[in-house]
Amino acid sequence: MSEHFGGRSCAEPSPQWDHNVTMRMAAAKRLALARAPLYRGRMLESLYLICGDDEYLVSTKAQERVAELVPPADREFGLEIIDGAADTVDAALAALRRLKEAMQTASFFTAQRVIWFKDVSFLIDNVVGKSTAVKERVTEIAELIKAGLMPGQILLVTAPKVHKRYAFYKxxxxxxxxxEFAVPEKAHTAEAGAKTRAQTLIKEAGLKMPAAAFETFMARAGVETRSIVNELQKLSLYLGDRREVKTEDVMAVVCASRSALAWDLADAVGDRKLAEAIGIARQLLFQKQSAVGLLIALENRVRDLMIHREALEKGWLRGRDTHYKWGNLPPEVNAAMSESMTRDPRATHPFRIGILGEQARHFTRADLRRCRGAVLEAHRTLVSSSLPAAVVLELLLVRMLARDPANPV
Structure with missing residues (x-):
């Protein structure tokens, strides 16, 4: 039986006690609102997740967020950076322990504090991310986020990839x-986005780049924004006071990325330059480029050349010396290109159309059918035999590009 004081059970809270708790909770809420971060008169979020495989855009946006959240004078106590790049389970667990401690520690020296969990590498299904221990700690962090961050605290998370099924993302x-700043999976979509960003960056750099130079630049720099920025900086220094970029400037200065080298390999095949194609293939394999990926790139190029070769023979495509133009097509062909193909070849940039048209002249339609068969056979050999990828790829290039003395093109 419970004891009574003043006619009231000690198990029951008094009205005065209820009132005090309510007042304290209201005061805590007012304090949280008073300490909530503001920027230019508007309320800021208490959490930002910036992710994607376009490393430059992720990094740039993160720096912008830090600049708006933490004045430079407050960064000694108002910004804590925790490195989330972890190659091992132990490193990931250590980073998560630091994050949890930071999230549970109040700020005593500044009105608000930003915790930047930077470059987190284990929020996906990789070896470290699949660890049971890591998953449990990440779930704990997710629960802390759901419960609400401490007053005046802001969490900034940057990561190359985050699995959207995970509790953390939700x-x-x-x-x-x-x-999110992800590079699109579809090549033509990624290329279109990269070109738009590159044109903006070119203007910001005060450069002028004619169409031919621009297409060559994009073919070499690739679709990653960081690569585009770096190569434009090199070009700007190389040009000095001159501001117009020529194609020869691009070829002299801009390094070919792995994706650009894959394009160069396809161009070497299209130009029937066997020695150059073998050299590029060896370099790509040395850089750990996927042999299957290279075969797919070659298959795509053969398909493009087959389309352009047939168009040349039927008069749908006319031109010489890289200056080519599509003409009127029969209704059924027009419908097939517009509706059935993943990408209408007529929508390609005129510079690329010129290159493909000129390359198509190096092959007969029979040559291209033979090349396509050789690529498919190489793919079967690669996945079903123990032959080294380099041997399979070089044999393929020889079969594709060796000319038939009885029928030279």
């Missing part, structure tokens, strides 16, 4: 703002 989506 917690971030509910509690704050997610900004």
């Amino acid at each position: 917690a971030c989506k509910s509690a704050g703002k997610i900004e």
Whole structure:
């Protein structure tokens, strides 16, 4: 039986006690709102997740967020950076322990504090991310986020990739703002986006780049924004006071990325330059480029050349010396190109159309059918035999590009 004081059970809270608790909770809420971060008069989020495989855009956006959240004078105590790049399970667990401690520690020296969990590498199904221990700790962080961050605290997370099925991603989506900068999976979509960004960056650099130079630049620099920025900086230094970029400037200065080298390999095949094609293939394999990926790139180029070769023979495509133009097509062909193909070949940049038209002249339609068969056979050999990838690829290039003395093109 419970004891009574003043006619009231000690198991029951008094009205005065209820009132005090309510007042304290209201005061805590007012304090949280008073300490909530503001920027130019507007309320900021308490959590930002910035992710994507375009490393430059992720990094740039993160720096912008830090600049708006933490004045330079407050960064000694108002910004804590925790490195989330972890190659091992132990490193990931250590980073998560530091993050949890930071999230549970109040800020005593500044009105608000930003915790930047930077370059987190284990929020996907990789070896470290699949670890049971890591998953449990990440779930703990997600629960802390759901419960609400401490007053005046802002969590900034940057990562190359985050699995959207994970509780962590869902917690971030509910509690704050997610900004994604992913390179599109479809090559033509990625290329279009990269070209738009490159044109903006070229203007910002004060450079002028004619169409031919621009297409050559994009073919070599690739679709990654960081590569585009770096190569434009090199070009600007190389040109000095001169501001117009020529194709020869691009060839002299801009390094070919792995994706650009794959394009160069396809161009060497299209130009029937066997020695150059073998050299590029060896370099790509040395750089750990996927042999299957290279075969797919070659198959795509053969398909493009087959389309352009047939168009040349039927008069749908006319021109010489890289200056080519599509003419009127029969209705059924026009419908097939517009509706059935993944990408209408007529929508390609005129510079590329010129290159493909000229390359198509190096092959007969029979040559191209033989090349396509050789690529498919090489793919079967690669996945079903123990032959080294380099041997399979070089034999393929010889079969594709060796000319038939009885029928020279």
